[in-house]
Amino acid sequence: MTATTSIHWSDRARAVLPGGGFGNFDPGVFIREGRGSRVWDEDGREYVDYLIGSGPMLLGHGHPEVLDAIVAQLPRGQTFFANNVLGVELAEEICRSVECAEQVRFLTSGGEADMYAIRLARAFTGRDKILKFEGGYHGMSAEAQMSLAPAVLANFPTAVPDSAGIPESTRSEVFVAPYNDLAFLSGFLDEHGSGIAAIVVEPLQRIIPQEPGFLHAVRMLCDRFGILLVFDEIVTGFRLAYGGAQEEYGVTPDICTLGKIIGGGFPLAAVAGRRPVMDHFDKGSVGADRWLMMLGTLSGNPVAAAAGLKTMEILRRQGTYETLKRHGTRIQGMLRDHLNAAGVAHEIVGHPALFDVVFTETKVRNYRDVLAGDARKSATFNKVMRNEGILKSPSKFYPSLVLTEDDFERTEHAIRSAARAIASSN
Numbered sequence: 001m002t003a004t005t006s007i008h009w010s011d012r013a014r015a016v017l018p019g020g021g022f023g024n025f026d027p028g029v030f031i032r033e034g035r036g037s038r039v040w041d042e043d044g045r046e047y048v049d050y051l052i053g054s055g056p057m058l059l060g061h062g063h064p065e066v067l068d069a070i071v072a073q074l075p076r077g078q079t080f081f082a083n084n085v086l087g088v089e090l091a092e093e094i095c096r097s098v099e100c101a102e103q104v105r106f107l108t109s110g111g112e113a114d115m116y117a118i119r120l121a122r123a124f125t126g127r128d129k130i131l132k133f134e135g136g137y138h139g140m141s142a143e144a145q146m147s148l149a150p151a152v153l154a155n156f157p158t159a160v161p162d163s164a165g166i167p168e169s170t171r172s173e174v175f176v177a178p179y180n181d182l183a184f185l186s187g188f189l190d191e192h193g194s195g196i197a198a199i200v201v202e203p204l205q206r207i208i209p210q211e212p213g214f215l216h217a218v219r220m221l222c223d224r225f226g227i228l229l230v231f232d233e234i235v236t237g238f239r240l241a242y243g244g245a246q247e248e249y250g251v252t253p254d255i256c257t258l259g260k261i262i263g264g265g266f267p268l269a270a271v272a273g274r275r276p277v278m279d280h281f282d283k284g285s286v287g288a289d290r291w292l293m294m295l296g297t298l299s300g301n302p303v304a305a306a307a308g309l310k311t312m313e314i315l316r317r318q319g320t321y322e323t324l325k326r327h328g329t330r331i332q333g334m335l336r337d338h339l340n341a342a343g344v345a346h347e348i349v350g351h352p353a354l355f356d357v358v359f360t361e362t363k364v365r366n367y368r369d370v371l372a373g374d375a376r377k378s379a380t381f382n383k384v385m386r387n388e389g390i391l392k393s394p395s396k397f398y399p400s401l402v403l404t405e406d407d408f409e410r411t412e413h414a415i416r417s418a419a420r421a422i423a424s425s426n
């Protein structure tokens, strides 16, 4: 094993993968294996992992009980297309624990779940238009790619496509609002509310929390105008609380999407919602004209369901969410202490279960506030963290449940180095 192993693989990857990677993360990083709170790259470098597969590995890598559940299923078959009891048990558990979930439909990815949630709201309301918030991430469908990360800021509610290949017509179907801006939203809905099928929102938008009462007010506006409220809980589900953001914030949507944790590290996601809405997946209930056709080769895959069910069983144990909160709060405290000591202006944005630091002097309420943060300082922060053996997304810390004292020490050392590097580059 030499430091050239990843260079060798980068060369091979560039030949066969556009941009030399899967499109997700720094293509120069090749992770060889993960155990508990740590991952190792192909060059043998060890990292404390705050990427955790972009969220699913809340229990850490290779949790022995989850592995046992997967290994028990594997010799019985990998996939059937037909119903399997693990999928039914997983749906039952989601319905028990997620407030809006009376029924569940499984899919393979979060983006797919979001696409169907939007279509479902259209089928139920008979309306075409949707409203999303600028900077809100809902997968890769044409609608979701509107004003996800716009470099050019348009006037609200005009949507801006963030990808090539999106038909011009999509612009006329998607309205965009600033997150946390109730005055804008209610004024806009007074004029256009009756044509809108769904308001789609990440209840914790990327890392930005709702201002007190915002989601509750959005719920009331949806009720007033007959709009379905869709919570994208791909990230927040089983993370902010066992029952997700809807439990944490006490606001119940009509539909939610779930992914990441419920598949225990395997491809599995879900749309869940109230029964009259979910009925549109059932031709027998709503008739051919109002039926939403949906098929997926791997939907409800039994290996993914086994991994997800065991993951959720472990999450239900006493003290899980207190531990997660304690871990996140501890790291947030380190960030605050060392950046303050170094005299670096910043805001720690998020929830203890998911957060990052934004280098700004103003309060972060929406996408534009994050964009106004100092990108150069963020880049320095992330670079030093990586060099010091911390793996994280450029815009998020995902704490896991299995962080050790040694992990916290390494993390604190890295944060101290990053704070000093930023201060000295001022």
Ligand SMILES: Cc1ncc(COP(=O)(O)O)c(C=O)c1O
Pocket (backbone or CB within 6 Å): 054, 108, 109, 110, 111, 112, 114, 137, 138, 139, 202, 232, 233, 234, 235, 259, 260, 269
């Ligand atoms: C809030 C949110 N919605 C949807 C998605 C898409 O999920 P997937 O990557 O499984 O398609 C993501 C992915 O990170 C997400 O963060």
